[in-house]
Amino acid sequence: MTHAESLLEARITGKTYRRPDGVAMEAVHDLSLSLARGEFVCLIGPSGCGKTTTLRILTGLDRDFAGRITPDPAQLAIGIAFQEPRLLPWRTVEENIRLVLPSARRSMDLSGLIESFGLAAHRARYPGELSLGLARRVSLARALAVEPDLLVLDEPFVSLDAQAAAELRRCVTLAAERDGRGDGGRMGVLMVTHNVREALQLADRLVLLAPRPTYILEEVHLDVPRAARSPDWIEAGRAALAARFPVLREV
Incomplete structure (x- = not known):
């Protein structure tokens, strides 16, 4: 190498x-x-x-x-997706993904990322409404958002x-x-x-x-x-x- x-x-x-x-x-x-x-x-x-x-x-x-x-x-x-999704229960799917972004990029368009993970229909939902599989997708999308x-x-x-x-x-x-x-x-x-x-x-x-x-x-x-x-x-x-x-x- x-x-x-x-x-x-x-x-x-x-x-x-x-x-x-x-x-x-x-x-x-x-x-x-x-x-x-x-x-x-x-x-x-x-x-x-x-x-x-x-x-x-x-x-x-x-x-x-x-x-x-x-x-x-x-x-x-570094973007990290843990075994436990570690989502904030009082934040929506989209808000959880945006949390890792620096303030200057907090309002950027995440539609492409969210759609690529099949989360477009869930972006306004809360973690408690998601299956474990969907919650893990949110965690991975959050890791990639940075x-x-x-x-x-x-x-x-x-x-x-x-x-x-x-x-x-x-x-x-x-x-x-x-x-x-x-x-x-x-x-x-x-x-x-x-x-x-x-x-x-x-x-x-x-x-x-x-x-x-x-x-x-x-x-x-x-x-x-x-x-x-x-x-x-x-x-x-x-x-x-x-x-x-x-x-x-x-x-």
């Missing part, structure tokens, strides 16, 4: 928590990761391995760690029924395949998941994480175009990874 292509470079030498009983617990150990502009990377690992902790460090939400992130995440426009350098997704499809998950994956795919942001730059995507199948469906590169304290077991580059990734191809890829990495057999 050339410097011009690089979006984020991380070296996390260690991240330690202090348990309530005072015992130190290491969550991440000696993890190095790079992300290029226009690249879709999935962090995959078993539950509790430290995926979300790593994500919080990479996005600047957790600065209590040993290591370095370049550039400082504060210098990047025209991010980096789009971060923390298990965005968990707990959704098959149809809602498929629709949200379609929205994510369309966002990832856009030509660029408003300034012509290319957005990178970093997604945390424990679902190998959905990672194989969406990503350009898989980063396989070990159980806690987590580190990178291996990085897998996926050269097959997304449109050509059939269910059989995805299942074969999942089986091959599970055979090589027993820790992924239940992922």
Whole structure:
């Protein structure tokens, strides 16, 4: 990867928590990761391995760690869609999306973004009137409203029924395949998941994480175009990874 292509470079030498009983617990150990502009990377690992902790460090939400992130995440426009939509219940769909915009852009036309997520009929509704699938779409639209350098997704499809998950994956795919942001730059995507199948469906590169304290077991580059990734191809890829990495057999 050339410097011009690089979006984020991380070296996390260690991240330690202090348990309530005072015992130190290491969550991440000696993890190095790079992300290029226009690249879709999935962090995959078993539950509790430290995926979300790593994500919080990479996005600047957790600065209590040993290591370095370049550039400082504060210098990047980062849009985040969490597992929980985190919508304000007293704000409408459109108002929730606008909340992340700087004051100078707060009145900009969001019709195209709202329509692209199938939310035009819901823009005046409140979160309590939405299904989980629709609420997740609002969360993703809000993350993209800032025209991010980096789009971060923390298990965005968990707990959704098959149809809602498929629709949200379609929205994510369309966002990832856009030509660029408003300034012509290319957005990178970093997604945390424990679902190998959905990672194989969406990503350009898989980063396989070990159980806690987590580190990178291996990085897998996926050269097959997304449109050509059939269910059989995805299942074969999942089986091959599970055979090589027993820790992924239940992922």
